[in-house]
Amino acid sequence: MPISDYIVTIGLEVHCQIKSNSKMFCNCATSFGDEPNSNVCPVCLGLPGALPVLNRHAIEQTILAGMMLDCSTPKISKWDRKNYFYPDMPKNYQLTQFDLPLCIGGGVPLYDLAYPKEIQSNIPTPGKLVKLTRIHLEEDVAKSTHHSNNSTIDFNRAGTPLMEIVSDPDIETPEQAYAYLKSLQQILVYGGISDADMEKGQMRCDVNVSLRPHGQVELGEKVELKNLNSISAVRNSLHYEIERQAEELDAGIAQIQSTRRWDSDVEETQMMRTKEDAHDYRYFPEPDLLPIKTAKLVEKMRAHVPELPHHKRERFEQDFALSPYDAGVLTSDQQLADYFEAAATDKKLGKKVANWITNSVLAKLNDGNISITNCPLPAEHILELVKLVDAGTISNNQAREVFAELWENPDIQPADQAKAMGFEPADTGAIESIIDEVISANPDKVTEIQAGNEKLLNFLTGQVMKASKGKANPKMVTDSLKNKLL
Ligand code: ZN
Ligand code: MN
DSSP, X not given: OOGGGEEEEXXXXXXXXXXXXXXXXXXXXXOTTOSTTOSOOTTTTTOTTOOOOXXXXXXXXXXXXXXXXXOXXXXXEOOEEEEOOOTTOTTSEEXXXXXXXXXXXXXXXXXXXXSOGGGTTOOSSTTOEEEEEEEEEEEOOOEEEEOSSOEXXXXXXXXXXXXXXXXXXXXXXXXXXXXXXXXXXXXXHHTTSOOOOTTTTSEEEEEEEXXXXXXXXXXXXXXXXXXXXXXXHHHXXXXXXXXXXXXHHHTTOOOOXXXXXXXXXXXXXXXEEEGGGOOOOOOEEOTTSOOEEOHHHHHHHHTTOOOOHHHHHHHHHHHHOOOHHHHHHHHSSXXXXXXXXXXXXXXXXXXXXXXXXXXXXXXXXXXXXXXXXGOSSOHHHHHHHHHHHHXXXXXXXXXXXXXXXXXXXXXXXXXXXXXXTXXXXXXXXXXXXXXXXXXHHOHHHHHHHHTTOTTHHHHHHHHHHHHXXXXXXXXXXXXXXXXXXX
């Protein structure tokens, strides 16, 4: 049977480090890249008798994430021990939340621009919201590195505040999984909750996927995929796994609940373990921490909910008359959106400012591999440049040259730079005489225009632009032509 004969069901578990100066249950630093095992204390080393102390900031940020994703927060939230033995967790349990997590329900909206580029123009389920089961807060474990003959372990990461965001099995394709992670990342960055960089291990993802034939109600046996260290790896491993399961089901091989790892070198999943050796974590309430009453925290964080990417996008479309695509590009990054708003203080010029940013500025940033936060050109310069063109002081082509110079010397004012390059406002007298020359050189076109074919005005404007060597302002030329001919 082709893959389309099966219903694919995907659920994602995302672990995301919360931006916090100190760890979840002690005041050790969370800084990345320090000397191994230098940011440690009895609590995060799991020494006997050490007592945990809650990190209020991490709790607040988790509640904020929940609010941004439309979750609800139970009145009481509590801590539990998840028991297992592994060298990265020397207490032999992880402090986490079991039955009363900080956030319940909610969902992640999938943004069009969060899908892989090649399918953005043809998204089968536009506007989909992937439902969430819960978000809970826990501690990260130490980082083990496996060498050829031994393993080393760094406890600097142990105890870093970690949110676990669990989706419902509500995702139907690898592309939706991709868009889910990108959208979630964007929202968490907007909230200042996490940098959510998968390459730095700040965001990590486990995937559950199962197939069942159409008509079957209960889900098929699920396979869990591990070791996915990029959003593309999630998409690729899912494609591989869906095909593998479909082929086996076609051949009559029943699937068993199991965990597989993705090997990105050979691009295939490999069996790690089956359900028989699944963990029984024996959760029980953490006796060293009191449950939290959440009402006051919820009230406090409500004031901190920022404008969400999709709300900002709608506002940009309305206030600045931007296309959905341009508004989507500009709001894909909070800093880029801020840059645009700083430049588009004159709403009427918003669309032109947006064009400059989505074309010229983004191209330059891309070329130089520069982030928008380090953009050399002050946003106000973009507005100035647009104003110079709009007033007819310089032409669009000249503005592009000015822009290139300003990029290298951002301290110079756009108007001064234009002057220094000899881009004075065109001599209107000279332009007028060029217009007259073009009119008398094209009597047949003039007749046609006067007979109602106004499209030909563009042709005459083009002739004037050519004769003026691009110095004339095309809009003014067209206006003048209209005046003279119509
Ligand atoms: Zn510590
Ligand atoms: Mn977890």
